Amino acid sequence: MSEKLEQLKKNLGEVSDINHAASVLSWDQQVSIPPKGHEARGQQLATLGKLAHERATTDEIGKLIDELKTEFAGADPASDEAAMIRVASRNYDKATRVPSEFVAEQAVVSSKAFEAWGEAREKSDFSIFQPHLEKVVELTKKYVSFFPPADHPYDTLLDDYEPGMKTAEVKEIFDNLRPKQVELIKAISAAKQVDADFLFTKYDEKKMNDFGVDVITKYGYDWSRGRQDKALHPFETTFSVNDVRITTRFEEDNPTAMIFSTLHEAGHGMYEQGVNQSYERTPLESGTSLAVHESQSRMWENLVGRSLPFWEHFYPSFKETFSQQLDGVSVETFYKAINKVEPSLIRVNADEATYNLHVMLRLELEIAMVEGSVAIKDLPEVWNTKMEEYLGITPPNDAKGVLQDVHWSSGLLGYFSTYALGNLISAQLWEKINEDISGLDDQIRNGNFSELLEWLRKNIHQHGQKFEPQTLVEKVTGSRITSEPYVRYLTKKYSQIYGL
């Protein structure tokens, strides 16, 4: 193998190690840290961020990449080597535009903002979070300024999560989708409503947790290479292809949400566990984009986990566990209940028909924050107004409104639209999977997920970052990201449930 490529991999392997170390520190901060440990942790993360950045932007790496581009000019663009050099070059270009000191400052600010967000959410008091968010947005604008002007400043942020995607492109996809989703919701509203009251009684947390663990074990989440803990906000994090962790949470007033959190994060986790082991510590490790990642989590959460075949398999044992709560509830009734469409406050608990509207709201607010057209102090009000406009409901407090998501506290602007794109990709893949696997519903009905996981391993997971998201989606499904399969999926599912 090329000596220069070996040298590049050695250098970037160290960067990967530092970044993974930072991930361990962040995981610990969300799962285990004692209350007064946050300040030092912020400092430690700042130092690791600074170091990783310094190490990723050395002249040596720049020179190696340039030389490797020449050396591999004639190589198959679909080879691992060519992909590695391409991704390394992209990362290097991005990283060299941003000064080390800026990265360190951002880490300190984010750490404090995260802590303030936790307190603000607990007390449902946006004013605690406001000055921190102002600082986060200020730094975000400064970040954008390091890059060449794009069609829209938000493009620069979006591109970090969804390589190559443009704000205008996302808007177009969303503009196509929105009227169809709104139309569907209207039709559902006019139909006979389903009963879901039995979901919102008292359920035992431990038993609920155990059920989720049981399901993802059958899914194929590999516990020898992962674990699940409780956290304020559910997430997946990767320390190596052999250490991929997830978190979940229990909400007293929405107990079954814990299951879907677990299935969702396990979907992310199985993607990470399925990446080619030889990509470890190279630019090709991990999933290729947030939207593709989300397609995996949403598939295992919704297309599998909220399907009738799934519950035909799991419901008997679930009902036995919660015999009191589910007395007289048939599997069909349960299936309809967990798919009840109802405009609601919390994005992560939103049903499939309304979910994307939550995302569209956030995308608009983020664009407004970046443009400066909305003052941070006015966010709660704007949030509530838009919730009323899109979903017809107003949050009773900021904890259930503008403070519900962790993202902004961690400086993650540009991120949200990938959630909706992930939904679209999941349905696009699902159509293809059902062409390729005959009798998938029957397999699911028998609690057999191995052929599905194998398909995903082969077509999506193993590739890591080798293919850019649009390339991968097109390679697998024959078309770039489009909303049509998702609309077909929603229409079919809800027509059956609501007798439309």
Place this chain on the structure above:
Amino acid sequence: MSEKLEQLKKNLGEVSDINHAASVLSWDQQVSIPPKGHEARGQQLATLGKLAHERATTDEIGKLIDELKTEFAGADPASDEAAMIRVASRNYDKATRVPSEFVAEQAVVSSKAFEAWGEAREKSDFSIFQPHLEKVVELTKKYVSFFPPADHPYDTLLDDYEPGMKTAEVKEIFDNLRPKQVELIKAISAAKQVDADFLFTKYDEKKMNDFGVDVITKYGYDWSRGRQDKALHPFETTFSVNDVRITTRFEEDNPTAMIFSTLHEAGHGMYEQGVNQSYERTPLESGTSLAVHESQSRMWENLVGRSLPFWEHFYPSFKETFSQQLDGVSVETFYKAINKVEPSLIRVNADEATYNLHVMLRLELEIAMVEGSVAIKDLPEVWNTKMEEYLGITPPNDAKGVLQDVHWSSGLLGYFSTYALGNLISAQLWEKINEDISGLDDQIRNGNFSELLEWLRKNIHQHGQKFEPQTLVEKVTGSRITSEPYVRYLTKKYSQIYGL
């Protein structure tokens, strides 16, 4: 303040951050990691070790230290600044002698050795650990070779844990102590034995754990700046003065050992929590040596936690919790049982009268390994022979013999004697404390530990690494480390218990 000192602190603050990040990764490896996560973790720790080492040994730091020595030549040697420069200089000298690549190699080897040790101990099969330990010892010898020849090669190792201490000096202290301890044990053997059978029945783990938590809460362990988890081997680790964690373990066949593990590690933890906050991220952070550290853990474990006044306070609630196991057992009987002297296999569970003999055995083996006078493959046999010679018992298997301690798997040679030195210091301090605090026994009998903790905070904890261990002990007690107070303490205690 001196601009150069600020610059030095900035540089060393980053080194501290990297080292603390590595501590988080190690904690996670011992508390949380999934089985297949070890290899990548070893690599990550190796990279952090290498980075910390590179950052600690820059020419810039060397130059700053040299210039600061001149700048502060006339400063009060007892000032924080002078101490900081002194410790920084010592650390820099040590670190610059050891190449980065060596540190990285050692981290990889240790990580693999740690994993192998876990498996070897579980299967009680030394051969699984043997090749790893051989590599560890080989690297240890190479480490010694980076330093100027000392009176004995082991001096170099000892000095890392106990600044300034010589092998000959430790041997002398131990040679003074050994005959007196042996004599005491003989006298005890000849006396009427105490009953402790009721300690070795079935106790509930959760209740035992809760009791330990209760005690250290009363001790003053600050939970807002710490936490306790379960691990294979109990330990204390510091991520910052505001994040000091401990671990404990439950042994089915020795259930009350869990309490003393917890008290022991909390003793370490309270030392770390008590260091002057302004020393954070400077060379003066953390405890000053392992022996002084051990004096704190052993004091809270033994001098407090195995005393009659302590149990006069806690026994009523303890007995209520375990009413079945302790039916008819008076506090005096219980007190005698937990202080029963009996040559036993496991160091961490050894009584105060035999403990130091376990340490002496290890010190001799370590010296032999470093000298090369014992082959690693023969260690189990030599271990067992010495156990028979010193304590009159032979381990039934290696798990309860040569494989019981984690230290060698982590490359920690030179460490063990500090345990015995810590015992000596604890008794030395205890005599002084009882001069300074009148009615301490009564305070303990009332469950009041605040004056004791305050004394330790003021005289020991707050100073961090400002004073070298012998200096600190002399400053506080008026004498360098000596075994006499410990012998007085043991003799008085066991004369009462065994009616000698």
